[in-house]
Amino acid sequence: MNRSPSQPVVTLDARANPWWVDWGELWSYRDFFLFMVYKEIRVRYAQSALGVGWAVVQPLATMGVFTVVFGGLVGVQPDGDVHYAIFSLVALVPWTYFSGALNLGASSLVLNASIISKIYFPRVFLPLVASAAQLVDLLIGFLLLVGMMVLYGVVPSVTIWMVPLLLILLVLTLAGAALWLSALAIQYRDVKYAAAFLIQLWMYVSPVVYPTSSVPTAYQPLYALNPLVGVIEGLRAALLGTRAMPWNLILIGAGVAMLMAVSGFYYFRQRERLFADVA
DSSP: OOOOTTSOOOOOOTTSOTTOOOHHHHHHTHHHHHHHHHHHHHHHHTTOSSGGGHHHHHHHHHHHHHIIIIIIIIOOOOSSSOOHHHHHHHHHHHHHHHHHHHHHHHTHHHHTHHHHTTSOOOTTHHHHHHHHHTHHHHHHHHHHHHHHHHHTTOOOOGGGGGHHHHHHHHHHHHHHHHHHHHHHHTTSTTHHHHHHHHHHHHHHTTTTSSOGGGSOGGGHHHHTTSHHHHHHHHHHHHHTOOSSOOHHHHHHHHHHHHHHHHHHHHHHHHHGGGHHHHO
Protein backbone atom coordinates (compact mmCIF):
# COMPACT_ATOMS: atom_id res chain seq x y z
CA MET A 1 0.00 0.00 0.00
CA ASN A 2 1.43 3.40 -1.05
CA ARG A 3 1.81 5.98 1.67
CA SER A 4 0.52 9.47 1.08
CA PRO A 5 3.35 12.04 0.81
CA SER A 6 1.62 14.11 3.48
CA GLN A 7 1.38 11.22 5.95
CA PRO A 8 4.21 11.47 8.49
CA VAL A 9 6.50 8.56 9.25
CA VAL A 10 7.41 8.23 12.92
CA THR A 11 10.56 6.38 13.90
CA LEU A 12 11.45 5.49 17.46
CA ASP A 13 15.06 6.56 17.97
CA ALA A 14 17.08 3.90 19.75
CA ARG A 15 19.31 6.67 21.12
CA ALA A 16 16.42 8.55 22.70
CA ASN A 17 16.88 9.34 26.36
CA PRO A 18 14.60 6.99 28.38
CA TRP A 19 14.23 9.72 31.01
CA TRP A 20 12.81 12.20 28.53
CA VAL A 21 9.08 12.89 28.76
CA ASP A 22 7.55 14.80 25.85
CA TRP A 23 4.57 16.30 27.65
CA GLY A 24 3.49 18.13 24.48
CA GLU A 25 3.25 14.85 22.58
CA LEU A 26 1.30 13.18 25.38
CA TRP A 27 -1.15 16.08 25.43
CA SER A 28 -1.56 16.01 21.65
CA TYR A 29 -2.56 12.33 21.85
CA ARG A 30 -5.01 12.86 24.72
CA ASP A 31 -8.01 12.07 22.50
CA PHE A 32 -6.47 8.71 21.63
CA PHE A 33 -5.97 7.96 25.32
CA LEU A 34 -9.55 8.91 26.18
CA PHE A 35 -10.84 6.79 23.29
CA MET A 36 -8.88 3.77 24.52
CA VAL A 37 -10.24 4.26 28.03
CA TYR A 38 -13.80 4.51 26.67
CA LYS A 39 -13.24 1.40 24.54
CA GLU A 40 -11.95 -0.56 27.54
CA ILE A 41 -14.96 0.42 29.65
CA ARG A 42 -17.38 -0.41 26.85
CA VAL A 43 -15.81 -3.78 26.07
CA ARG A 44 -15.81 -4.65 29.77
CA TYR A 45 -19.54 -4.11 30.22
CA ALA A 46 -21.08 -4.28 26.71
CA GLN A 47 -22.05 -7.96 26.70
CA SER A 48 -22.23 -8.51 30.44
CA ALA A 49 -25.50 -9.57 32.05
CA LEU A 50 -24.80 -7.61 35.21
CA GLY A 51 -22.80 -4.79 33.62
CA VAL A 52 -21.38 -2.46 36.24
CA GLY A 53 -23.09 -4.65 38.81
CA TRP A 54 -19.97 -6.80 38.81
CA ALA A 55 -18.19 -3.91 40.52
CA VAL A 56 -20.62 -4.44 43.42
CA VAL A 57 -20.96 -8.24 43.34
CA GLN A 58 -17.23 -9.01 43.36
CA PRO A 59 -16.17 -7.13 46.52
CA LEU A 60 -19.47 -7.89 48.25
CA ALA A 61 -19.24 -11.64 47.61
CA THR A 62 -15.57 -11.70 48.61
CA MET A 63 -16.42 -9.78 51.77
CA GLY A 64 -19.02 -12.42 52.64
CA VAL A 65 -16.59 -15.29 52.14
CA PHE A 66 -13.81 -13.56 54.10
CA THR A 67 -16.21 -12.72 56.93
CA VAL A 68 -17.27 -16.36 57.28
CA VAL A 69 -13.81 -17.90 56.83
CA PHE A 70 -11.40 -15.41 58.41
CA GLY A 71 -13.72 -13.47 60.69
CA GLY A 72 -15.65 -16.56 61.83
CA LEU A 73 -13.74 -19.81 61.41
CA VAL A 74 -10.18 -18.49 61.71
CA GLY A 75 -11.14 -15.82 64.24
CA VAL A 76 -9.15 -12.87 62.87
CA GLN A 77 -9.75 -9.89 65.15
CA PRO A 78 -9.86 -6.47 63.42
CA ASP A 79 -8.43 -3.39 65.07
CA GLY A 80 -10.97 -1.15 66.76
CA ASP A 81 -14.59 -1.82 67.58
CA VAL A 82 -15.76 -2.59 64.03
CA HIS A 83 -17.38 -5.62 62.41
CA TYR A 84 -15.07 -7.82 60.36
CA ALA A 85 -17.28 -7.35 57.28
CA ILE A 86 -16.72 -3.59 57.04
CA PHE A 87 -13.08 -4.05 58.13
CA SER A 88 -12.43 -6.34 55.17
CA LEU A 89 -14.49 -4.33 52.69
CA VAL A 90 -12.37 -1.20 53.24
CA ALA A 91 -9.39 -3.25 52.00
CA LEU A 92 -11.27 -5.15 49.29
CA VAL A 93 -12.46 -2.03 47.43
CA PRO A 94 -8.93 -0.73 46.64
CA TRP A 95 -7.58 -4.25 46.27
CA THR A 96 -10.22 -5.24 43.70
CA TYR A 97 -9.36 -2.13 41.69
CA PHE A 98 -5.62 -2.72 41.99
CA SER A 99 -5.65 -6.42 41.08
CA GLY A 100 -8.05 -6.00 38.14
CA ALA A 101 -6.20 -3.02 36.67
CA LEU A 102 -2.78 -4.62 37.14
CA ASN A 103 -3.91 -7.83 35.45
CA LEU A 104 -5.14 -5.85 32.43
CA GLY A 105 -2.18 -3.48 32.44
CA ALA A 106 0.35 -6.31 32.49
CA SER A 107 -1.11 -7.82 29.31
CA SER A 108 -1.97 -4.52 27.61
CA LEU A 109 0.93 -4.53 25.13
CA VAL A 110 0.38 -8.16 24.17
CA LEU A 111 -3.36 -7.65 23.66
CA ASN A 112 -2.75 -4.57 21.52
CA ALA A 113 0.17 -5.97 19.54
CA SER A 114 -1.65 -5.45 16.23
CA ILE A 115 -1.92 -1.69 16.59
CA ILE A 116 1.59 -1.30 18.05
CA SER A 117 3.10 -2.52 14.79
CA LYS A 118 0.80 -0.42 12.58
CA ILE A 119 0.40 3.08 14.02
CA TYR A 120 2.35 5.39 16.23
CA PHE A 121 1.11 6.69 19.56
CA PRO A 122 2.78 7.02 22.96
CA ARG A 123 3.12 3.38 23.99
CA VAL A 124 3.08 4.33 27.65
CA PHE A 125 -0.66 4.95 27.26
CA LEU A 126 -1.49 1.24 26.97
CA PRO A 127 -0.61 0.03 30.49
CA LEU A 128 -2.15 3.21 31.92
CA VAL A 129 -5.47 2.79 30.09
CA ALA A 130 -6.46 -0.10 32.38
CA SER A 131 -5.70 2.03 35.45
CA ALA A 132 -7.98 4.78 34.18
CA ALA A 133 -10.77 2.50 32.94
CA GLN A 134 -10.93 0.58 36.21
CA LEU A 135 -11.54 3.83 38.12
CA VAL A 136 -15.22 3.28 37.31
CA ASP A 137 -15.13 0.11 39.42
CA LEU A 138 -13.27 1.94 42.19
CA LEU A 139 -15.91 4.67 42.30
CA ILE A 140 -18.75 2.13 42.44
CA GLY A 141 -16.88 0.21 45.12
CA PHE A 142 -16.56 3.33 47.26
CA LEU A 143 -20.28 4.01 46.90
CA LEU A 144 -20.89 0.47 48.14
CA LEU A 145 -18.47 1.09 51.01
CA VAL A 146 -20.29 4.29 52.02
CA GLY A 147 -23.58 2.38 52.07
CA MET A 148 -22.06 -0.34 54.28
CA MET A 149 -20.62 2.28 56.64
CA VAL A 150 -24.09 3.79 57.02
CA LEU A 151 -25.54 0.31 57.59
CA TYR A 152 -23.01 -0.47 60.34
CA GLY A 153 -23.20 3.03 61.83
CA VAL A 154 -19.51 3.80 61.18
CA VAL A 155 -18.48 7.47 61.33
CA PRO A 156 -15.27 8.48 59.49
CA SER A 157 -12.40 9.91 61.51
CA VAL A 158 -11.11 13.49 61.24
CA THR A 159 -8.36 12.26 58.90
CA ILE A 160 -10.84 11.47 56.12
CA TRP A 161 -9.08 14.18 54.06
CA MET A 162 -6.28 11.63 53.57
CA VAL A 163 -8.44 9.39 51.37
CA PRO A 164 -7.65 11.18 48.05
CA LEU A 165 -3.93 11.17 48.84
CA LEU A 166 -4.02 7.46 49.65
CA LEU A 167 -5.81 6.75 46.38
CA ILE A 168 -3.12 8.70 44.50
CA LEU A 169 -0.54 6.47 46.20
CA LEU A 170 -2.56 3.43 45.13
CA VAL A 171 -2.63 4.57 41.49
CA LEU A 172 1.09 5.40 41.57
CA THR A 173 1.89 1.90 42.82
CA LEU A 174 -0.35 0.42 40.14
CA ALA A 175 1.26 2.49 37.38
CA GLY A 176 4.76 1.43 38.36
CA ALA A 177 3.87 -2.27 38.54
CA ALA A 178 1.92 -2.13 35.25
CA LEU A 179 4.79 -0.45 33.40
CA TRP A 180 7.25 -3.07 34.60
CA LEU A 181 5.06 -6.09 33.90
CA SER A 182 3.76 -4.91 30.53
CA ALA A 183 7.25 -4.20 29.20
CA LEU A 184 8.44 -7.61 30.39
CA ALA A 185 5.35 -9.50 29.19
CA ILE A 186 5.62 -8.45 25.56
CA GLN A 187 9.12 -9.89 25.31
CA TYR A 188 8.76 -12.83 27.71
CA ARG A 189 5.28 -14.26 27.22
CA ASP A 190 5.37 -16.43 30.34
CA VAL A 191 5.39 -13.24 32.40
CA LYS A 192 1.59 -13.13 32.12
CA TYR A 193 1.41 -16.39 34.11
CA ALA A 194 3.90 -15.08 36.63
CA ALA A 195 1.88 -11.86 36.89
CA ALA A 196 -1.29 -13.77 37.79
CA PHE A 197 0.60 -15.61 40.53
CA LEU A 198 2.24 -12.39 41.73
CA ILE A 199 -1.12 -10.64 42.03
CA GLN A 200 -2.57 -13.55 44.02
CA LEU A 201 0.46 -13.61 46.31
CA TRP A 202 0.39 -9.82 46.69
CA MET A 203 -3.03 -9.98 48.35
CA TYR A 204 -1.76 -12.24 51.13
CA VAL A 205 1.27 -10.05 51.83
CA SER A 206 -1.10 -7.06 52.12
CA PRO A 207 -3.37 -6.48 55.15
CA VAL A 208 -6.57 -7.37 53.31
CA VAL A 209 -7.82 -10.19 55.55
CA TYR A 210 -5.85 -9.29 58.67
CA PRO A 211 -4.71 -6.08 60.43
CA THR A 212 -1.11 -4.89 60.31
CA SER A 213 -1.06 -5.09 64.11
CA SER A 214 -0.79 -8.88 63.73
CA VAL A 215 2.68 -8.37 62.21
CA PRO A 216 5.42 -8.05 64.87
CA THR A 217 6.35 -4.40 65.43
CA ALA A 218 9.99 -5.01 64.58
CA TYR A 219 9.05 -6.27 61.11
CA GLN A 220 6.47 -3.62 60.26
CA PRO A 221 8.94 -1.22 58.53
CA LEU A 222 10.01 -4.12 56.30
CA TYR A 223 6.35 -5.06 55.77
CA ALA A 224 5.60 -1.45 54.77
CA LEU A 225 7.88 -1.82 51.74
CA ASN A 226 4.67 -3.10 50.17
CA PRO A 227 2.97 0.24 49.36
CA LEU A 228 -0.49 -1.32 49.72
CA VAL A 229 0.15 -1.72 53.44
CA GLY A 230 0.18 2.05 53.97
CA VAL A 231 -2.77 2.53 51.60
CA ILE A 232 -5.05 -0.03 53.25
CA GLU A 233 -4.14 0.80 56.84
CA GLY A 234 -4.44 4.49 56.03
CA LEU A 235 -7.93 3.99 54.59
CA ARG A 236 -8.98 2.02 57.65
CA ALA A 237 -7.67 4.77 59.91
CA ALA A 238 -9.44 7.49 57.89
CA LEU A 239 -12.76 5.73 57.30
CA LEU A 240 -13.13 3.47 60.32
CA GLY A 241 -10.95 5.13 62.94
CA THR A 242 -9.47 1.75 63.85
CA ARG A 243 -6.09 3.31 64.64
CA ALA A 244 -4.09 6.51 64.40
CA MET A 245 -3.01 7.44 60.89
CA PRO A 246 0.03 5.20 60.19
CA TRP A 247 2.34 7.88 58.83
CA ASN A 248 5.42 5.66 59.06
CA LEU A 249 3.82 2.95 56.91
CA ILE A 250 2.49 5.48 54.41
CA LEU A 251 5.80 7.33 54.01
CA ILE A 252 7.79 4.12 53.50
CA GLY A 253 5.22 2.88 50.99
CA ALA A 254 5.18 6.23 49.18
CA GLY A 255 8.95 6.07 48.71
CA VAL A 256 8.76 2.54 47.29
CA ALA A 257 5.81 3.47 45.04
CA MET A 258 7.75 6.42 43.64
CA LEU A 259 10.76 4.20 43.00
CA MET A 260 8.54 1.63 41.25
CA ALA A 261 6.95 4.29 39.05
CA VAL A 262 10.22 5.98 38.06
CA SER A 263 12.12 2.73 37.42
CA GLY A 264 9.11 1.26 35.60
CA PHE A 265 8.89 4.28 33.32
CA TYR A 266 12.64 4.15 32.64
CA TYR A 267 12.58 0.43 31.78
CA PHE A 268 9.45 0.83 29.65
CA ARG A 269 10.99 3.69 27.65
CA GLN A 270 14.26 1.81 27.30
CA ARG A 271 12.51 -1.21 25.76
CA GLU A 272 9.90 0.78 23.83
CA ARG A 273 11.76 0.75 20.52
CA LEU A 274 11.62 -3.08 20.49
CA PHE A 275 7.89 -3.48 21.10
CA ALA A 276 6.89 -3.48 17.43
CA ASP A 277 9.54 -6.10 16.62
CA VAL A 278 8.59 -8.57 19.34
CA ALA A 279 4.82 -7.96 19.41
